[in-house]
Amino acid sequence: MLFASMSLEDDLGDWRRSHYSSELHGMDGREVTLMGYVASIRDHGNILFVMLADKDGEVQIVFKRNAEGSDGATTQALFSKARMLKEHSSIAVKGIVRSMKNAPKGVEVVPKEMKILSLARSVPPFSVYSKNIPLDVRLDIRAVDLRRHYLRAVFRIRHNLLKAIRSFLDERGFIEVSTPKMISTASEGGAALFPIFYFDREAFLAQSPQLYKEQLTLAFEKVYEIAPIFRAEPSRTNRHLAEAISIDVEHAFVNYEDVMGILEEMISHAIGYVVDKCKDEFSILGTTPIKPSTPFPRYRYSQLIDILKGEGIRIEWGDDFAAEHLKALSSMLKGYYFIVDWPARMRPFYTKTKDDGSTALSESFDLMHGDLEISSGSTRINRKDELMERLKMQGLKPESFAHHLIVFDYGMPPHAGFGLGLERLLMTVTGLENIRDATFYPRDIDRLVP
Known part of the structure; x- marks a missing residue:
């Protein structure tokens, strides 16, 4: 299984990024080379939506099942390769930019070529879009x-x-x-x-x-x-x-x-x-x-001691402010x-x-x-x-x-x-x-x- 997954991976070779995801507006019809990782995959059967994330944000890559000659067509081989992607895989994509009102940020890329630079072998226990996850779970794979x-x-x-x-x-x-x-x-x-x-x-x-x-x-x-x-x-x-x-x-x-x-x-x-x-x-x-x-x-230390005493809180001059004292002060x-x-x-x-x-x-x-x-x-x-x-x-x-x-x-x-x-x-x-x-x-x- 390991060797099979490794055979899917490509070397970077002479490919280099031409643009980041933040630079694609106003570039309709231009060919670009993007690099990043797979933030999410939505598989709709004949259409595959891959969100490619880089340091600036995300852009939608649209893979369509083989429909040679039609607008936005993706070859069967490329579509099949895209179906093997997993979230967090590192990829490079060459494709054509086009405006799309319903796409995230109003732009998407139709791919012509793709390199899988590193195929993810594990699925993390949370999504890149998640917020509330136990701290230790996250820190173990920080x-x-x-x-x-x-x-x-x-x-x-x-x-x-x-x-x-x-x-x-x-x-x-x-x-x-x-x-x-x-x-x-x-x-x-x-x-x-x-x-x-x-x-x-x-x-x-x-x-x-x-x-x-x-x-x-x-x-x-x-x-x-x-x-x-x-x-x-x-x-x-x-x-x-x-x-x-x-x-x-x-x-x-x-x-x-x-x-x-x-x-x-x-x-x-x-x-x-x-x-x-x-x-x-x-x-x-x-x-x-x-x-x-x-x-x-600005509040003098002595002034705040008097305020706390006035609230019936036990504290004496020369004491440090404990957590309960600071909580009381923060309410005021x-x-x-x-x-x-x-x-x-x-x-x-x-x-x-x-x-x-x-x-x-x-x-x-x-x-x-x-x-x-x-x-x-x-x-x-x-x-x-x-x-x-x-x-x-x-x-x-x-x-x-x-x-x-x-x-x-x-x-x-x-x-x-x-x-x-x-x-x-x-x-x-x-x-x-x-x-x-x-x-x-x-x-x-x-x-x-x-």
Whole structure:
């Protein structure tokens, strides 16, 4: 059976694609060469409708049983070959374009030749048009899952989000950088680290590029990085990943108020861009976000503690907001909003305390969307003695950060920055309920393959 199916397959040879499915309008009577995979097959006996999908979309290929000399005729041999196709097979078709009002997108192709480049040998347990399929079923064959129209739309939106964010930062004088992902000590303290073997010693996968991007402001002032981060958090929620993409920004000679302004303008710009560029994709998803107006509302940590207490919810100053607290706040606070001025002891060691003389509060913020945290940032400490003191207060050893602290001997400028989770931002833009569908191959406490 295997050898029989292999004999049906053709080599690519000198065939090359002439057009994509999106380029066929206004080409009546022209011969084209299309390549892609079989999204669906409808067999009506004497007529076979094959939907060929490529990176841009789909086009209908119409095979008719042998009717030599008539319009749209397909030879018996070609028709018989088409009857052997299975969904997901990769094919190449040479044929004539014609307008057809009832065809999807108003155009179809009548084939003259076809090559079966790879015949599908298995039928997946879902269609490319399906939406609600158990997650584990899909993730086990993720590459096939990503052929589904819904996810293709999500990742085209993701691509355009990143394009808009890069453009926004580039136009404002930021330079894109790359920092090490194998590090000798924690970037932010804490225990959520993945240890690895680095030759003859222990190392870790980076939780964030935090310390490196701070150092880079010494030379470049305005930097950003879009890259993976790794957090060993044993969470099984629909909003946690062990490997995620972080959009990290750092800026010299500013404070947290300045970078909050950059962050909100960047998000508003990026959403406006994808709303304009991804109309078809949002149509597939059945939702379209509204470009948020700026500035985003700002609420002090202490203010929100009082609001929750006023609602009869048990919480004390100095407590972190648990899931039930954020749910309660999201019922009152809609869209994007900042929580600012957090207690200093709750923030990472590099976070600057308030300039008002208070050591209890920090110049820090979280950006929320409903009950989902999507970004965190602060003004950073730029004086070595203060930074060493904060390290000790948080139970960290300054000698473990010697390679970072030495930079502060060379005039570290005042600086501030933030990290923004790409997958979480994509969730807010697309309406995804599970963060695993916001990344190509998710990694979490239970999944290390494919």
